[in-house]
Amino acid sequence: MANKLGFYFNATVCTGCKACQVACKDKSDLPVGVNWRRVAEYTGGEWVTNPDGTCEQNVFAYYTSIACNHCTNPICVEVCPTQAMHQREDGIVMVEESKCIGCRYCEWACPYGAPQFNEEVGVMTKCNFCHDYLDEGKSPACVAACPSRALFFGEIDELRAEHGEIAEIAPLPPADITEPNLVIQPHHNAKSIGSTSGKLINPEEV
Amino acid sequence: MQANEWSLIIFTTVMQMAVGSFVILGGVHFFATRRYGDQAADALSDRALLAIGPVVILAMLVTFLHLGNPLNAPQAISNLGSSWLSREVALAVVFTIGGAIFALMQWRKISTLTVRSTVGLVVAAIGLLLVWAMAQVYLLPTVPAWNSPATIVTFFITTLLLGSLAVGSAFVITYQYLRSKGTLPNTDTQFDILSTTLRWIVLISLVLLGIQFVVIPLYLANLAEQGSEAALASISLILDEGGALFALRLILLFVGAGIFSIFMYRTATSENRTHITGYLAFSAFAFVLISEILGRFLFYESMMRIGL
């Protein structure tokens, strides 16, 4: 399927302002605790002693804005017992709330934490790529809101042709699990997945 | 720990116990029939069989507590093609209905022994398939603590161990009850069935205990070897935060399935010590049940997903 939609995230220009997260929350009126788009803050570093006895620090930090990647191999869709979690022709993965039983199995399975449970209504919710905006010819709310122009969307083949194929950097999971339709321009300090040199410092936000 | 995970702990443990009881009971009945005929074999096992019913129904009802939107529950079997959760639900429903039909046939002695045995065999096979599906549900590539052959092995150990000890307790209680009421058909034969059954149950328990004590260290070592952040966090949840519970689980398992069982092996053959055998059987069952529930609690507690 050639025309699957995906996101492109440029970590070299992201300032971690979280305008994307807030725009998403506002557009879909998400309750407290439910954030379809989140910005992971990954930092590390330490003091190193030089041969001459002086000390230097090598602290680093970078941001990764992440929502659902509308994966080519969506594990959430595979495990959902009701088919509430389903994938459209254009690649958008959505929850059909009238079918969802709120078992939260998709939440266990997705390594990006994309499916988020709405306690009030007892069903799963997640990024729907602002398909209503797309129909009106507009950009998804997160993309439109980014003041640094770090976030784009488009047909994944084009995004890959233009920006490369990288889809895994710490703290993201390996890309081969779900084959996310995501392209990342890594920050110059980006660590490879599974690296222990840094850690996610805002786990309560993602 | 989310409160709704209690419903999963209860459902998986109790359902596995029910499947195990059904399977073990079937085995006991098969051998007892060959040696003493079906009427003698039915005396103790029919009541034990009926005890499984309420247990299964309880387990099925508890699952609704886990759902955010129980009204949609019938939808849960609409993805049999790819979702093990769907398959688990479907098999649980089929096992429940099949078990009920079999219990009714057995209680009312509907149809011939051969037909009943065939139905029983099919239901037992569905039950074992259900346990298999239950394990598959947790083999998620994104959760290292669950994605292990140990999940499958442990689920089957729980099934057969709790099943054996539950049947053992049910047999002693039924034997004592029927004897005190004076309605036991042929006391000698029944005692023979009781003591042989208990001795086999002890042997099965000891083997399962041995396997469990090999699987646990292998599982933890393998998880440590994977070394991912999620895997290490899971180990720490089991051994550090859950350390006391984990130790308690192992001790209860060892005392229940090991020590009490061995004593039971000795008392099972002397008729004037059936009340001691009864206490032992019941304590062994209770200890192992608590141990299994603790084990399952730690299983859910150790859930750590890779990625975000």
Ligand code: SF4
């Ligand atoms: S990111 Fe998660 S929720 Fe989105 S399609 Fe992939 S597996 Fe499913």
Ligand code: SF4
């Ligand atoms: S919570 Fe809803 S969408 Fe997620 S797996 Fe369960 S039924 Fe499917």
